[in-house]
Amino acid sequence: MSNKDCVIIENLKYNAKINNQLINNLLITSIFHTNFDNASSNDDLKYSINYAVVSRNFKDYENTNKSINYPSFIQLGYSLINDVLLKEHCDAATIKIENTYPNFQTELVLKNDNHADINDELHFKNLSLDAIIGIFTFERFKRQPIKLDIDIKTKFDRKLDTYNLESIGNEIIKYLQNSNFKTVEALVLNVNKLVFKLLSNTINCDVKVLKTDIIEYADVGVSTFKTNKDIANIGTEIIEFNENDVTIDEFSLPKMGTIDGNFKDGKFHEVYLSFGSNQGNQLNNINEAINQLKNNNEIKVLQTSSLYKSKPMYYLNQPDFINGCLKISTSLSPQELLKYLKFIEYNLLKRVKEFNNGPRSIDLDILLYDEMIINDENLNIPHINMIERTFVLIPLSELLPSTFIHPVTTEPVGDHLIQLLKSESNISIQESNKLISLIPLPNIKDDENFRYLEYDLINNQTPTQLMSILNITPDSFSDGSKENLDIIKVMEKVDEMVQNNVDIIDIGGCSTRPGSEQPSLEIELSRILPIIKEIKDKYGNEVIISIDTYRSEVAEAAIKLGADIINDISGGTFDDKMYEIIAKYNVPYVINHTRGNIKTMNELNDYSKTEDDEVIILNNEMEVDEDNIVINEISKELSKLLSKMYSKGIKRWQIILDPGLGFAKKLKENLSIIRKLPIMKNYQQLNIKSNEFISLKYLPILLGPSRKKFIGTITKRETANERINGTSASITACIGFGSDIVRVHDFKEMKDVCLMGDAIYKKLV
Missing domain, CATH: 3.30.1130.10 (GTP cyclohydrolase I, C-terminal domain/NADPH-dependent 7-cyano-7-deazaguanine reductase, N-terminal domain)
Known part of the structure; x- marks a missing residue:
């Protein structure tokens, strides 16, 4: 166009017959590209285009041609350009025809110009x-x-x-x-x-x-x-x-966007699975499914999540589910893996599918396969429903960094979990999205429904569990006595514990105070095994027994007699066969943080910050103070132990953490642990070299401050049995900062402390 001046007629109403249909109230805008320098300089309309005249020309043309049937708006537009617009003195003309239809409007803009690029x-x-x-x-x-x-x-x-x-x-x-x-x-x-x-x-x-x-x-x-x-x-x-x-x-x-990939290159792919069961012995079903995965030489089971009890979803009239997730690596293609999972479900565990989302002995789903998007007729990856299910995203968050980007939504999986926990949108298809974490206890008989400890670790709404100390030792720092070796006296104490509703009885056959002399394996066994038998004969499964030992032989013998939990003050560092026993019998395992051994631990209490270029702490505090450094260093060392445990086949749902008050800790470190327990409860780290992710989140935590030296130092109470008031204050603080289990000597008094702490901090009244 040679000129930038325009004369405009806008929103002129026009009627025409288009394709045999009368269209009323079309809106026409016409633009004349011209030069009105003379008209503007002389203020004389004869040098421009009279828009009033042109408007009348449009209406005259409408009346003259009202019987014409135009094949399309395009033909109408060009007719108006040629027969109305270009009759005026202009270089070029543009016409816009607007029409409204039921669900949209159209604007047709036609131009007449000698330039080909218009x-x-x-x-x-x-x-x-x-x-x-x-x-x-x-x-x-x-x-x-x-x-x-x-x-x-x-x-x-x-x-x-x-x-x-x-x-x-x-x-x-x-x-x-x-x-x-x-x-x-x-x-x-x-x-x-x-x-x-x-x-x-x-x-x-x-x-x-x-x-x-x-x-x-x-x-x-x-x-x-x-x-x-x-x-x-x-x-x-x-x-x-x-x-x-x-x-x-x-x-x-x-069915679009499928990524085929080369699955026959011998490489192993990172895959996340979910599992669920609400029929039969659910724990046996889940363990059997995992064993079958391990039996396939093209699959490696790397980590398990915690176990969660959840309400059914979609179809509500059925039993509660036990759910969790697995991290595996496999050289199987997605379709081959799906086929093998279905073989486990239907052939080995005899799943009967009566209808979608109904009861099942086992359900195994592929959640993620590397970062692929796969939409086949019978397989969608990422799993379609994963981001609407707390019973998937919470256990998955224990295995996968929250920063992982969902391949379809391109949002971090952690953001999906945050939104899901805030939302009530799924309550209509699920009675509740509340999850209860389970720590399975061993069965005396294989055909029993499984027993478990349970915790609401997401909302911190579980009553604090009381672990009562039963020392079968003459030399324990707090209550060492020859009476501890008298089985009649010991059982009287057990009866008193049961009457006071303690949750767990923790039996120890050797003192583990720093610097103490350790009895032989035979002496430790002779002390604890008769007591286990007496308790089980009298109370059966009514009493949950924990064994305080760092020896694998003692642990195995105790488990065979019916012990429920192994409480290892060394976290497996004193006996390299302990992990094998814990994995073999699938018992809960309290891993206590310490350093060195009984003789050297007091000297190893420097918790200065250490650097590891391969490890990133994902929840590192912005404020780096001494307390934060202490709890992060302890968490890093516990994470290394967890990595070893997982490689030995120990499942995450067996683990209870104990940061080890009094073990390789001085006064300020013990206080730092209690004050900064929330940091440990949210600690996560990623090894950027191996891509191993370790999370302490949603693991139950045990604290045992009872009568310990740091309390005596602060309160000036020299003897252990004088420290009950200081212990009460410490237990209250432990509950306030998030401990799930407390280990105590004075079980009667501490039962009241737990009730008050739970009422104040957890609103459990």
């Missing part, structure tokens, strides 16, 4: 419909309102093009109504391709889509601009949807 335009505005879009369940089971704007640059053939704009808009709407994209990004790309298919001379196209009710306070969406060259490079194939794919009754995803 293009026509077609705009679809507020193209509105309801479609299935997204990956959350609430998005898949309910069509959502979406709105599109489509801006098209093209070159219409003035004589041949007779496009029906209403049909084009309706075809786009029909395509989207029959779609079920996971992402708006895929939606706008395929609409773009569809436009190029419907309008063969399209030069470029800009598609914008907004989801208008997904976020309460905003409309959100995306746009994409593509040229004909872009489309040629990307490919013109449009995702087609089978009518059976588009449903609000079943969860279905479009």
